[in-house]
Amino acid sequence: MPREQQLSQVFVEIADSLIDDFDVIDFLQQLSVRCMELLDVAAVGILLADEHGILRVLAASDERTRLLEFFATQHDQGPCVECFQSGQPRTNIDLTASRITDDWPQFATQAQDIGFVATNALPLRLRGRIIGALSLFQTDPAPLSYQDVSLAQAMADIATIAILQQRTLAQSETERGQLQYALTSRIVLEQVKGILAERWQLSVDDAFAAFRRYARNHNLKLAALARDITDGTFDTDAIPHGVAGTAM
Amino acid sequence: MANVLRRLRDDGPGGIAHAMTAGAVALGVDGLAVSLLMEDSGIELVACSDESAQTFEDLQFTLGEGPGPDTVRAGIMVWVPDLAGVRPDRWPALAMESAGLAVRAVFCFPIGLGAIRVGVLTAVRRTPGPLSSGQADDALVLARALTARCLGGGEPRRQDPDDRVSRDSAHELQQAVVHQATGMISVQLSLSLPQALLRLRGHAYGSGRTITDISREIVARRLRLDPNTDGTEPAVADKD
Numbered sequence: 001m002p003r004e005q006q007l008s009q010v011f012v013e014i015a016d017s018l019i020d021d022f023d024v025i026d027f028l029q030q031l032s033v034r035c036m037e038l039l040d041v042a043a044v045g046i047l048l049a050d051e052h053g054i055l056r057v058l059a060a061s062d063e064r065t066r067l068l069e070f071f072a073t074q075h076d077q078g079p080c081v082e083c084f085q086s087g088q089p090r091t092n093i094d095l096t097a098s099r100i101t102d103d104w105p106q107f108a109t110q111a112q113d114i115g116f117v118a119t120n121a122l123p124l125r126l127r128g129r130i131i132g133a134l135s136l137f138q139t140d141p142a143p144l145s146y147q148d149v150s151l152a153q154a155m156a157d158i159a160t161i162a163i164l165q166q167r168t169l170a171q172s173e174t175e176r177g178q179l180q181y182a183l184t185s186r187i188v189l190e191q192v193k194g195i196l197a198e199r200w201q202l203s204v205d206d207a208f209a210a211f212r213r214y215a216r217n218h219n220l221k222l223a224a225l226a227r228d229i230t231d232g233t234f235d236t237d238a239i240p241h242g243v244a245g246t247a248m
Numbered sequence: 249m250a251n252v253l254r255r256l257r258d259d260g261p262g263g264i265a266h267a268m269t270a271g272a273v274a275l276g277v278d279g280l281a282v283s284l285l286m287e288d289s290g291i292e293l294v295a296c297s298d299e300s301a302q303t304f305e306d307l308q309f310t311l312g313e314g315p316g317p318d319t320v321r322a323g324i325m326v327w328v329p330d331l332a333g334v335r336p337d338r339w340p341a342l343a344m345e346s347a348g349l350a351v352r353a354v355f356c357f358p359i360g361l362g363a364i365r366v367g368v369l370t371a372v373r374r375t376p377g378p379l380s381s382g383q384a385d386d387a388l389v390l391a392r393a394l395t396a397r398c399l400g401g402g403e404p405r406r407q408d409p410d411d412r413v414s415r416d417s418a419h420e421l422q423q424a425v426v427h428q429a430t431g432m433i434s435v436q437l438s439l440s441l442p443q444a445l446l447r448l449r450g451h452a453y454g455s456g457r458t459i460t461d462i463s464r465e466i467v468a469r470r471l472r473l474d475p476n477t478d479g480t481e482p483a484v485a486d487k488d
Contacts, residue, residue: 187362194431230363
């Protein structure tokens, strides 16, 4: 499919989601997948800073724990931290270059173990403030073009808008409340992964896949369903979780 | 604020109370209070800096409505920069009762971790108006430190002149694998999420390993905590 057509499809999809009552984590996860497809990169993550200014993973193109944990290593090293601190994009970084492996040994080693050879970080901007970063990884060293980088920045801006647009349970009046609520929702999801994995005797990744499939099929918001599960007000036996078809 | 956080690490029931008094000064508000959700008796005021904060906390938790109860229920911050400007139907009983109080602005910050709701930090002022973003950041940092204190009984206490300790432990409490392990333990041992997290921390403390390490073992099903307390665990969080 030509990129223009791809882009207009993604645009319609995003607009549809944002006017609706959407789940911010699920939206950002799907945005990460679209970003990965449009830019032809291997993995995309969205990180949001907490009150200490430490970057936390909100969503990624692939929810498997290994990748989430890799994105989480970027809280103290890597281009996302630099991008977050400076507010400037850090693009086309060669992960095999000695300067990178010297500066960020843990990050560079883990990235290479997964097979990533290049990375990019774009700021999530909110009126002159930087609230997080969009993180892209490539298994192919071909640099992103100027147009690619502009598109990635647009996706980062959409992520910011979505985080501020989410409808929270208590309709928090403040932007800071919105950011905090998004981070809290992510933690609840992880707690629910553990609960379901143990109830169903599955891996946390398989348990989450079944949970998300159920939520999407029934038009339920991940965060709301997760909260009902932790409160004990939702019977998790209602969620099909047989091993068949749980592979993502 | 670093000073306030250090007071929080003081042992004994005075730690939180002193942090409230010092915290109110550091934040530039008239009163600061901490109320915690108790397993069987609902929300209770645990410490406060002055009478204005105490009166307001008592009122909203007696009535069961207001920014504090909303914060605990939803796990989200609720800010009321001008109590007089709130629609009466939002908290009808509170609207009737609060007219005579000195408090004009209330800012509530959740204490907790994901679905684990521990309580609420409340800042009050006698004059209406918003918090500055610096004040809001400081209050959030204080709420996070209170979370670590309430959920972290028995944490090894190291000597460190700056705030590395609280920051490190607060960071560990943010790892995805720790949340996943907490969820698993709650099912394995039929515990609430906060109790499961305390067991996890207790085990880490008793075995001298990090909570992240232990969590990985649990999520990989290489380790299962004994349903009978192994004796190395600290008592459930001191509520002062």
